[in-house]
Amino acid sequence: MTRAVDNQPVLGALRQWFDPEKQPTVGRTPDYRFSLANERTFLAWIRTGLALIAGGLACAQFLPPLSVAHLREIIAIGLLLLGALVALRAVDHWARTERAMRLGQELPGSKFPAILALAVTAGALLLAIAVLIKAVQ
Amino acid sequence: MTPDPDRGAAAERTRLAWRRTGLSATAVALLAARPSFRPEAGVLAWLIAALAIAGWAAMITLAYRRARGLGSVPPRPGRRVIPAYALLAAALAALGGLVVML
Numbered sequence: 716m717t718r719a720v721d722n723q724p725v726l727g728a729l730r731q732w733f734d735p736e737k738q739p740t741v742g743r744t745p746d747y748r749f750s751l752a753n754e755r756t757f758l759a760w761i762r763t764g765l766a767l768i769a770g771g772l773a774c775a776q777f778l779p780p781l782s783v784a785h786l787r788e789i790i791a792i793g794l795l796l797l798g799a800l801v802a803l804r805a806v807d808h809w810a811r812t813e814r815a816m817r818l819g820q821e822l823p824g825s826k827f828p829a830i831l832a833l834a835v836t837a838g839a840l841l842l843a844i845a846v847l848i849k850a851v852q
Numbered sequence: 853m854t855p856d857p858d859r860g861a862a863a864e865r866t867r868l869a870w871r872r873t874g875l876s877a878t879a880v881a882l883l884a885a886r887p888s889f890r891p892e893a894g895v896l897a898w899l900i901a902a903l904a905i906a907g908w909a910a911m912i913t914l915a916y917r918r919a920r921g922l923g924s925v926p927p928r929p930g931r932r933v934i935p936a937y938a939l940l941a942a943a944l945a946a947l948g949g950l951v952v953m954l
Contacts, residue, residue, distance in 0.1 A: 747926050748860055751922075755869045762876045795948045
């Protein structure tokens with residue numbers, strides 16, 4: 716299974732983001748209900764990304780300075796990066812799913828939800844440790 | 853021939869999903885614009901707020917135009933709106949980076 720279109724991994728993927736319409740050469744138009752379901756999944760991921768971004772902005776503005784120097788800023792930037800990553804991954808996954816539906820192939824699986832869950836868990840644990848250190852001191 | 857009754861209400865659910873996403877974008881834009889409400893806010897804070905509101909307006913406009921495609925029979929699936937919306941969301945994240953630096 717290749718995620719690249721033609722032989723240009725990055726350019727091909729970008730082109731696929733912007734016009735899956737321009738690829739009617741492959742497969743045929745799926746039932747609109749499937750496409751709309753794919754679109755709603757994309758929107759749910761975008762909301763996840765926006766929630767992470769909002770979390771980062773809230774951290775930067777509402778947290779008091781933490782015991783570890785710049786920890787607040789690091790958490791905020793980490794959440795913002797994660798939010799941007801989720802948003803960009805959402806389009807990529809949407810485009811690949813759309814293409815798979817056109818070709819009648821199996822829908823692309825993804826390790827991303829598991830990775831995101833682990834990243835969020837790790838962040839929460841780090842923060843809990845920082846709070847505990849502060850409480851002990 | 854009778855028009856497609858859209859049994860699963862797919863178009864309506866998709867429209868509501870766009871609306872929910874717009875509300876999330878509103879929260880992000882307000883948080884990004886918040887530093888400019890401080891009395892001692894500088895030019896950078898104002899610039900960030902202006903960009904955040906502009907990005908928010910673009911997102912709301914995209915969702916509004918998307919609703920028209922969903923209203924037709926049968927509903928048209930979204931195409932270019934989708935990468936544009938995701939890029940705007942990522943741009944809000946980049947703007948958030950500036951807010952952290954303030």
